[in-house]
Amino acid sequence: MAKVHVERSTCEGYGNCVSACPGIFDLDDEGLVVLDADAAESASLDDLTRAAYDCPTSSITVFE
Amino acid sequence: MTDIVTGKAQGDFDPSSAGMTPYSAAMTPEEKQYPLDPAVRDAEVYRDPGRFRSEMDKILFEAWFPVHPSADIAEPKDYVVWEQMGQSVVITRLADSSVTAWHNVCQHRGARLVDGSGNCRIGKFKCPWHGFVYNLEGEVTSVPLREAFDERELTGLRTPKVRVEEWGGWIWLSFADRIPALRQYLGTIGDELDGYNLESFTTIYRAGVRLKANWKIVMDAFNETWHVPFTHRNTLTGIVMWRHAVLKIAEPHTWMTIPIRGFTERVGQHEDHRKSHLCHYLVFPNTIFSCFPTHLQMWSAWPISPDETQLCAYEVVGPPPPGQSAEKWAAHNERDWQHFQDVLTEDSEVINDFARVINSRGYTRNMFSTAESRLTSFHQQVDKMLR
Numbered sequence: 001m002a003k004v005h006v007e008r009s010t011c012e013g014y015g016n017c018v019s020a021c022p023g024i025f026d027l028d029d030e031g032l033v034v035l036d037a038d039a040a041e042s043a044s045l046d047d048l049t050r051a052a053y054d055c056p057t058s059s060i061t062v063f064e
Numbered sequence: 065m066t067d068i069v070t071g072k073a074q075g076d077f078d079p080s081s082a083g084m085t086p087y088s089a090a091m092t093p094e095e096k097q098y099p100l101d102p103a104v105r106d107a108e109v110y111r112d113p114g115r116f117r118s119e120m121d122k123i124l125f126e127a128w129f130p131v132h133p134s135a136d137i138a139e140p141k142d143y144v145v146w147e148q149m150g151q152s153v154v155i156t157r158l159a160d161s162s163v164t165a166w167h168n169v170c171q172h173r174g175a176r177l178v179d180g181s182g183n184c185r186i187g188k189f190k191c192p193w194h195g196f197v198y199n200l201e202g203e204v205t206s207v208p209l210r211e212a213f214d215e216r217e218l219t220g221l222r223t224p225k226v227r228v229e230e231w232g233g234w235i236w237l238s239f240a241d242r243i244p245a246l247r248q249y250l251g252t253i254g255d256e257l258d259g260y261n262l263e264s265f266t267t268i269y270r271a272g273v274r275l276k277a278n279w280k281i282v283m284d285a286f287n288e289t290w291h292v293p294f295t296h297r298n299t300l301t302g303i304v305m306w307r308h309a310v311l312k313i314a315e316p317h318t319w320m321t322i323p324i325r326g327f328t329e330r331v332g333q334h335e336d337h338r339k340s341h342l343c344h345y346l347v348f349p350n351t352i353f354s355c356f357p358t359h360l361q362m363w364s365a366w367p368i369s370p371d372e373t374q375l376c377a378y379e380v381v382g383p384p385p386p387g388q389s390a391e392k393w394a395a396h397n398e399r400d401w402q403h404f405q406d407v408l409t410e411d412s413e414v415i416n417d418f419a420r421v422i423n424s425r426g427y428t429r430n431m432f433s434t435a436e437s438r439l440t441s442f443h444q445q446v447d448k449m450l451r
Contacts, residue, residue, distance in 0.1 A: 050302075050325070053302045
């Protein structure tokens with residue numbers, strides 16, 4: 001089981017996580033990352049780690 | 065099963081949870097080992113017309129570059145005219161299968177001799193203006209009203225030769241007499257490209273685009289991976305592990321190896337990186353070979369003026385990989401070329417916007433990070449050759 005930590009205080013809203021995992025990560029009205037916990041239930045570890053990899057501000061950490 | 069914690073609920077989850085291994089997006093080992101220090105470049109290097117002329121004379125005309133796939137002139141008497149950088153060159157295949165190249169300029173009064181490409185069945189090119197006749201090697205073989213000329217001027221008359229070599233499935237030209245032969249010029253990059261057996265590859269697609277930026281801006285744009293998550297968020301991030309690029313300097317050239325997402329992990333860290341990674345080579349000064357294990361894209365940036373560049377790109381593919389039908393391989397290559405053009409369009413949009421700011425009083429310098437070491441090396445080499 002994986003855990004995901006999203007650090008909104010460093011998020012700059014680039015949206016790479018949205019490209020990597022559409023429907024799991026999204027940007028809110030402030031342009032900052034939010035997670036859809038229900039959709040994430042079916043996310044693969046590969047997709048989640050890719051979202052973390054492509055985040056230019058290293059605001060996503062996946063724990064496995 | 066995935067347990068999700070957002071920033072709004074951090075209190076629910078301690079990221080340092082005992083017993084869990086974080087996948088960290090902190091600096092990768094490759095990022096910590098970039099080869100050159102950060103550097104700064106004055107913006108004038110991209111807009112000074114005097115410098116541009118010097119670059120043409122001392123760099124572009126002192127280099128080797130690939131200009132056509134060998135297959136473009138496969139048969140004896142085949143010819144093709146290559147025109148870039150204000151030059152027009154006729155390249156022909158002779159009866160012994162060797163290749164020759166010469167300036168496409170009549171030695172009578174400077175008219176352009178040959179147009180396009182094809183097979184010159186009679187082996188002669190006639191100047192459209194006054195009828196001077198040249199053979200496949202660019203030698204004058206007939207002069208109308210010969211007795212009206214000074215015979216001393218006609219003896220041994222030919223258009224000047226251009227250095228030409230054929231290697232790796234490409235025809236390469238050089239306007240320089242003093243630089244080494246091609247293979248020596250390529251050095252490490254030649255050793256690298258040798259491993260692909262490029263002679264067995266075929267050029268299946270090609271395209272050209274005129275960009276509104278200095279040629280070095282164009283080269284800079286293609287020699288680092290740190291623009292990938294921004295410029296190519298929806299195209300390249302899914303393909304290349306852009307943060308794991310290993311940069312290498314092989315003066316005057318540079319190169320890097322980049323893991324291919326999914327593929328490199330699957331085949332493992334092969335002892336030959338060419339079989340597991342995307343290998344991206346700059347043949348100094350203006351050509352890039354971007355090589356996947358089974359196919360590649362090649363492109364060259366041809367300077368037109370200080371603020372315009374012609375980019376010519378090619379899709380070059382090897383034989384179908386084992387177990388893959390010709391039809392599937394063709395479909396793969398078509399998708400790959402479309403994808404490459406999408407990437408190129410994204411780069412072109414950024415590059416073309418330079419036209420709006422290149423003379424801005426707010427643009428005074430470039431900063432190159434360690435991740436942009438290949439750019440630093442490129443500009444160091446340019447400076448060195450201008451001295």
